[in-house]
Amino acid sequence: MINYRTLLLSILSLVAFSCQSKEPIPDQPSSELLTESYLAWNGDSLPAYxxxxxxxxxxxxxxxxxxxxxxxxxxxxxxxxxxxxxxTVVDVKGNVLEMKAGDPIIEVVNTIHYGKNNGDIPAEIVVFYAGAEGMEIVVKESNSN
Incomplete structure (x- = not known):
C-alpha cells in the first residue's frame, strides 16, 4: 500500500529543490522577475482592474x-x-522615489504626481498601462501647465 504522506512529502521536496533560484546558464534563455506587488511605489494599494x-x-x-x-x-x-x-517621482503626499536606469516602478493610480529628470542625459521610461476601452491612461492636473 502506498503511503500518501511520504509520497506527498517526496513530491514537495522535489518541487522545492527544482524551484530554487539558479544562476543563468550562459547562452541560454533566461527570465528575471524585476518587481511584483499589490502596492504602488508609495505604498498605496492597487485598485481593481x-x-x-x-x-x-x-x-x-x-x-x-x-x-x-x-x-x-x-x-x-x-x-x-x-x-x-x-x-525622481514625487506624489502629492510628499513621497519621493529616486530611480536609475534599469529600475522598475509600479505606479500610483488616481494620485497626482510628476517625474523630474535632474540628470544630464534624457530619462527614457517604458510604461505598460492595463486599462479598458474608452479610458484615458494619463490625465493632466487641471491647473498644471
Whole structure:
C-alpha cells in the first residue's frame, strides 16, 4: 500500500529543490522577475482592474535633462522600467522615489504626481498601462501647465 504522506512529502521536496533560484546558464534563455506587488511605489494599494473591454497600452516617455513632466494622474494600473537616465517621482503626499536606469516602478493610480529628470542625459521610461476601452491612461492636473 502506498503511503500518501511520504509520497506527498517526496513530491514537495522535489518541487522545492527544482524551484530554487539558479544562476543563468550562459547562452541560454533566461527570465528575471524585476518587481511584483499589490502596492504602488508609495505604498498605496492597487485598485481593481476596470470593467469593460481590456486595453493594454505601452508608451515610451522621454524626459529631457533638467526638466519635469506636468502634474498628472493615471486612472488605470500601470508599471514601467526606466531604460536610461535618472528619474525622481514625487506624489502629492510628499513621497519621493529616486530611480536609475534599469529600475522598475509600479505606479500610483488616481494620485497626482510628476517625474523630474535632474540628470544630464534624457530619462527614457517604458510604461505598460492595463486599462479598458474608452479610458484615458494619463490625465493632466487641471491647473498644471
Amino acid at each position: 476596470p470593467s469593460g473591454k481590456p486595453k493594454i497600452s505601452i508608451v515610451k516617455v522621454t524626459i529631457p535633462p533638467h526638466s519635469e513632466l506636468p502634474h498628472h494622474y493615471h486612472p488605470v494600473i500601470n508599471a514601467g522600467i526606466l531604460l536610461t537616465g535618472e528619474l
